[in-house]
């Protein structure tokens with residue numbers, strides 16, 4: 001919810017319910033799923049895959065939605081803009097966001113498609129492979145962006161996945177312009193390396209014109225910068241006037257500011273159950289740290305701690321009381 005001074009973070013993203021199944025690598029190969037990635041599927045393929053896997057849990061997800069929920073759990077004042085349908089999933093997604101203390105106006109689509117869902121296969125190594133049916137998310141437009149709300153948020157965080165829908169991209173651009181005009185920051189999460197491939201030039205232009213802070217994993221930033229490896233991608237990013245936080249799974253993260261790179265280790269996690277939401281939780285911790293005025297390596301450490309909680313259980317949102325951890 002908003003503090004007297006507005007929001008620490010406002011997220012704009014796809015409103016998605018995640019459906020989890022434990023399957024092995026052979027299942028991924030059988031169904032042609034690129035491991036560790038997010039593949040967009042249509043309603044027919046989604047129904048087919050749902051019938052092929054053995055679902056064990058349904059939980060609210062959505063990349064930036066996960067980030068704002070986690071940030072709220074850490075104590076940030078958070079808000080979310082996204083589109084649901086008037087159905088069971090839409091009601092559950094909305095209730096979960098509000099129960100987490102996130103300000104969510106619940107923009108409800110007028111179309112016939114249902115609330116988005118992502119069929120997530122978790123393999124025995126804890127890695128997640130996502131198959132997302134966007135449903136009502138493609139109806140998110142600039143008209144759904146409450147510019148007054150955006151202008152009260154210190155950081156507006158948008159997900160690259162929104163570029164998969166042209167009207168949603170317009171919503172992103174309006175929010176970014178509004179945030180900047182109000183003197184606030186814009187953060188972009190790169191989402192997925194295939195998503196970067198689909199929208200590389202648009203991402204570059206968007207970053208150049210509107211973005212202060214970029215979150216991405218190694219594969220995403222390498223794809224964005226079209227380099228042979230991470231060191232060259234970091235050098236390319238260092239030339240830009242922005243903060244970048246590049247995550248490297250168990251190897252932690254690298255934070256770039258004013259061209260200087262600082263490595264921050266990951267937390268040790270006893271048992272990795274499901275990495276879904278690791279990057280989202282990392283971004284949440286980082287943004288929460290920024291809102292508290294922490295230096296960037298401390299922001300990254302808060303991110304690593306939040307990510308460590310999320311990968312210790314099934315599902316992309318924290319289950320432990322993160323405020324207690326912070327105390």
Ligand SMILES: Nc1ncnc2c1ncn2[C@@H]1O[C@H](COP(=O)(O)OP(=O)(O)O)[C@@H](O)[C@H]1O
Pocket residue numbers: 216217218246247248249250251252253265266267268269272275277278279280282303304305307308311
């Ligand atoms: N195996 C792991 N052990 C400990 N921490 C991890 C592990 N995997 C991910 N993390 C934490 O989650 C963050 C994000 O993970 P990463 O896999 O790089 O992002 P994404 O989920 O976006 O692909 C890492 O920087 C790290 O802090």
Ligand SMILES: O=C(O)C[C@@H](O)[C@H](O)C(=O)COP(=O)(O)O
Pocket residue numbers: 014016017018038060061062063066118128130132161191275276277278279280281316
């Ligand atoms: O956005 C999607 O298509 C799937 C989300 O619902 C999912 O919760 C997600 O993005 C997880 O994030 P990540 O593992 O940090 O990439």
